[in-house]
Amino acid sequence: MLKNIFEIAGTALTAQTIRMNTTASNLANAGSVSPTEEEAFRAKRPVFRALVDQADLNAGFNTLGGVKVKAVVDSTEPVRKVHDPGNPEAGEDGFIFLSNVNEVTEMVDMVAASRSFQNNVEVVTTARQLMMRTLDITKA
8 A cells, every 4th residue: 555655656746847847948948039930939838647547557557546747738828929120030020929938827837846746755755654653563
């Protein structure tokens, strides 16, 4: 049973690490500009899926109850178009396209991912402590 706790918490730690990495990438690209809408950076969002059925065990996961990142998708929010003919990235019409990254949203997401990561570390720590106490009881 304790093995399941470690595996479930491990899937959560992996998922939250991916979430924090995508947030870091989004923040790093928040100020990027492009000459065309198609080339503009779009914020990335991880899509999580719960591991809850037998097919997940058949797919190589050791236990049910965890989470996996199903995909990392582009945000559907529109990019911003700004007239800036002096910008070296401006197109022939003098417009640049800014990323659709909302820095406030990214910071909120980063805090939420960090808290979730910390909570799962606490789960692992508590399970380890319970295991150690159980071993101490059996020695007596």
